[in-house]
Amino acid sequence: MTIAVTAVSGQLGGAIARNLIKTYPQETLIGLARTPANAKGLGTEIGIEIRPGDYGKPEQLHASLEGVDTLLLVSGMDAPDLRIGQHRNVIEAAKSAGVQKIVYTSIQGVEEGTAFSAVVQSNRQTEADVRACGLDYAIGRNGIYIEPDVEYIESYKARGEIANSAGNGKCGYTTRAELAHAYACLLTSDTFNGQTFNLYGPQITQTQLAAYLNGAFGTTLTYREMTPEDFIADRTAELGDFIGPIIGGIYEGIRRGIYDAPSDFAAVAGRPHQSWEDYFQSLSS
Numbered sequence: 175m176t177i178a179v180t181a182v183s184g185q186l187g188g189a190i191a192r193n194l195i196k197t198y199p200q201e202t203l204i205g206l207a208r209t210p211a212n213a214k215g216l217g218t219e220i221g222i223e224i225r226p227g228d229y230g231k232p233e234q235l236h237a238s239l240e241g242v243d244t245l246l247l248v249s250g251m252d253a254p255d256l257r258i259g260q261h262r263n264v265i266e267a268a269k270s271a272g273v274q275k276i277v278y279t280s281i282q283g284v285e286e287g288t289a290f291s292a293v294v295q296s297n298r299q300t301e302a303d304v305r306a307c308g309l310d311y312a313i314g315r316n317g318i319y320i321e322p323d324v325e326y327i328e329s330y331k332a333r334g335e336i337a338n339s340a341g342n343g344k345c346g347y348t349t350r351a352e353l354a355h356a357y358a359c360l361l362t363s364d365t366f367n368g369q370t371f372n373l374y375g376p377q378i379t380q381t382q383l384a385a386y387l388n389g390a391f392g393t394t395l396t397y398r399e400m401t402p403e404d405f406i407a408d409r410t411a412e413l414g415d416f417i418g419p420i421i422g423g424i425y426e427g428i429r430r431g432i433y434d435a436p437s438d439f440a441a442v443a444g445r446p447h448q449s450w451e452d453y454f455q456s457l458s459s
């Protein structure tokens with residue numbers, strides 16, 4: 175079986191390829207990249223072929239998927255309306271090139287009424303397109319990456335607090351490394367075909383997140399709740415008109431409890447998700 179991973183130059187695609195190579199022969203793993211130069215280092219590191227894979231280029235995608243049996247489609251980054259068509263390009267190219275199974279990295283999130291909902295809806299549409307495409311499939315709905323909170327530590331330190339609109343909502347966070355393990359399982363086992371899985375670890379509040387960060391980095395961060403409107407304005411001022419409201423909408427989803435749904439991680443991965451105690455301890459050691 176030959177497996178291809180799209181967006182392999184990115185952090186999630188790269189982590190999935192690195193995970194697969196541990197148990198899978200390198201000659202049967204192919205990385206697709208919109209910008210192959212960005213994946214050159216990974217290709218050399220783990221010894222896999224890198225082929226061009228721009229979601230906006232159907233003919234290129236078809237050529238690059240020749241000989242591929244199973245495809246991991248990483249959700250794109252463009253505006254929601256553009257993403258749907260780009261993902262359809264990948265699905266159509268997979269069908270015409272003879273791919274037999276697609277695994278899609280979707281997201282957890284509120285489907286209506288937040289500034290993130292258009293992104294969630296675009297992922298739901300791609301889920302529907304994958305289910306209807308006639309190939310075998312499996313879909314993961316990823317929780318929120320925890321790494322950005324860790325990377326943001328200097329900004330949190332400068333502010334002395336974590337301030338957002340999540341309130342007391344619990345969030346099913348995850349890491350790209352843990353997702354990579356779960357996606358390797360979805361790709362290499364047919365047990366999960368035809369199903370959709372919530373993929374994240376133990377749910378925690380922002381107050382618990384602050385405590386974990388304090389334990390790892392020796393900080394004294396506290397948590398302060400903001401209104402959804404104030405937090406969107408705060409993020410838009412720092413991150414701009416596209417990403418700012420999206421981040422605000424994600425935290426409104428946490429506030430509403432959407433990320434506090436049961437996780438299927440252990441059922442897919444064959445083991446529990448890494449505990450947050452272990453994860454944050456690994457950062458401080």
Ligand SMILES: NC(=O)c1ccc[n+]([C@@H]2O[C@H](COP(=O)([O-])OP(=O)(O)OC[C@H]3O[C@@H](n4cnc5c(N)ncnc54)[C@H](OP(=O)(O)O)[C@@H]3O)[C@@H](O)[C@H]2O)c1
Nearest residue numbers: 181183184185186208209212228229249250251317318319
């Ligand atoms: N769960 C979460 O908390 C969360 C947070 C952020 C994003 N996401 C989603 O998760 C996905 C993967 O995350 P990540 O951490 O791997 O992001 P990342 O490190 O920023 O990588 C994004 C990847 O997408 C590729 N890409 C973008 N547009 C493309 C296109 N039109 N055709 C083909 N490839 C394209 C990029 O290729 P280049 O090298 O050419 O730029 C890059 O490889 C994101 O795309 C997003 O949908 C989830």
